[in-house]
Amino acid sequence: MVDAAAIDRPLRDFNPWPAVIVVCLVCLAVLFLAPTLGVLLSSVKTTRDIAFGELWTIPDTLFLGNFGEVIANPAVHRYILNTILVTVPATAASIALGVFAGYVFSKLPFRGSDVLFLILVSGMFFPPQVILIPLFRLFNTMGLIDTLWPIIIVHTALGIPICTLLMRNFFATVPNALREAAILEGANEWQVLMRVALPLSLPAIAVLATLQFTWIWNDFLWPLIFTNSDEKRTIMIGIVNLKGQYSVAWGVQGALSLIASIPTLIVFLFFQRYFIKGMTMGAVKG
């Protein structure tokens, strides 16, 4: 059999496998897309249609009333504003702190820096529930419960491990000769970091910005614990809250879910390369 196969080489041109694989992949892709498609479909259908079992069919006409209702709801504006007010500063702050720490660990190592680095990075692995109660008490005594501050602070702190890890690994690829040359020219360490190392590290910063933005935007646990008035809720809590208000208004819920996902979907579509890189870099080196 082996010999026959070797002689009949040209037959390999009729290899059916790629076609089979594509068919498999298409089937799996449809299965994988179906749930997401459900949200898309629900957002352009009336709740009445959905209740009659019409959710999973392609609609003849697009019903945009759900979006109108969501956009007109002032609570939604507040949720989105709060989410931006949390996500943007926390993303920026965690990256800044990661840049500082990562720079020291890669360019100015000292005795014991390996241990300190490990301690910082290990923060990535623990379930957040472990620090929930003491943080609740801490912010309670500080009178910060039901403000956005605890959420910003905690996301900044919990972002330090991944940001430090990725920045250290990236700074390690910046040649030491560059730093030495700049210092010989009379630059101080801050100038080296800001003018030499940082401009070279924009890809790593892009990776972190996409990761942190997505995680913080999508977060549910911390706003759930640290806020309780509707004024201070973020969009993910808002979706759950409005569920009560629109108890069976599935179409409106679909539109709301879609609107809440748009920022992360945009990040995903445009920065997918960075996103995947971050996930694998952070994971593989973890």
Next chain:
Amino acid sequence: MKGVRAGSRSPIFCGARRMEQSNRFWRTVLLAAPVAVFTVFVIWPLLSSFHYSFTNWNGFNREFDYVGFSNYAKIVTDKLFLNAAINTVIWMVAAILLPTLLGLGLALLIDSRVPGGTMFKSIFYLPICLSAVVVGQIWVWIYQPDWGLLNTVIGLVSGEEFRYPWLAKPDTALGSVIIAWAWQQTGLSMVIYLAGLTSIPEDLIEVCEIEGATAWQRIRMLIIPLLTPATVVVIALSVINSLKGFDILYIMTGGGPFHSSDTLAMHMYNESFKKYLMGYGSAISVVLFLIALTIIRIYFRQLRRVDEIYG
């Protein structure tokens, strides 16, 4: 270079001592903020959890009493804790097996250089960027008894009306949430496996082909063993993420019905923030921490072994 020496002010001449002084200064300046923030908001709370686990703090009062090991004694007898622990193990095993196997399969299919590989990659990866809240919402609709996708499809196949409330039955609640979770996590395993696959030398695979190995033999005896480092990462990530798994359960079942989908993270939340037993909740979180610590240590030991074998 000798000319430089004459200029006594040059940085080289100032010597290593001043350099070391400047390094120490910048180290302190740059590390101060990250280390301070991390210590105050991560390490200190972590240690405090141990402290509060010996108290009966109720979440409102400033004062509390020390109750010794009674919170830990309660864990041993708490039927709901045992139930949550068992569910966590089920959740973890499924969270390891499903995304790992599916992710590996998808990565192998996509890596075979089919047309549209990038598009397929994006499709399978898309769920990662959705929030647990939205994913939970989507899957609640799939399991919806009256018009959910699952019952609709079963109804179409079997030809008779099917109305099973997947999330409202203790037998199927946990499993249903696990599937939703696996749907979201598979993309992550897939990209890690794809990254691993790019590091396998092409000529190695070609040699196998020339030697007459079938596709299945190639995958089983060459590719999967060479993917061991990726597998270690995928499994570790699955374990870590599954220990954190809370949001999606909270959204889809809230741990119910009748605690049938409670996990340790969920149980800890309920005891602390629903019943306001913060002391007992802290004890549960300490146990959760110890479990995570054990798993992470095993993971790092395995990682070192993999490093030794595969360099």
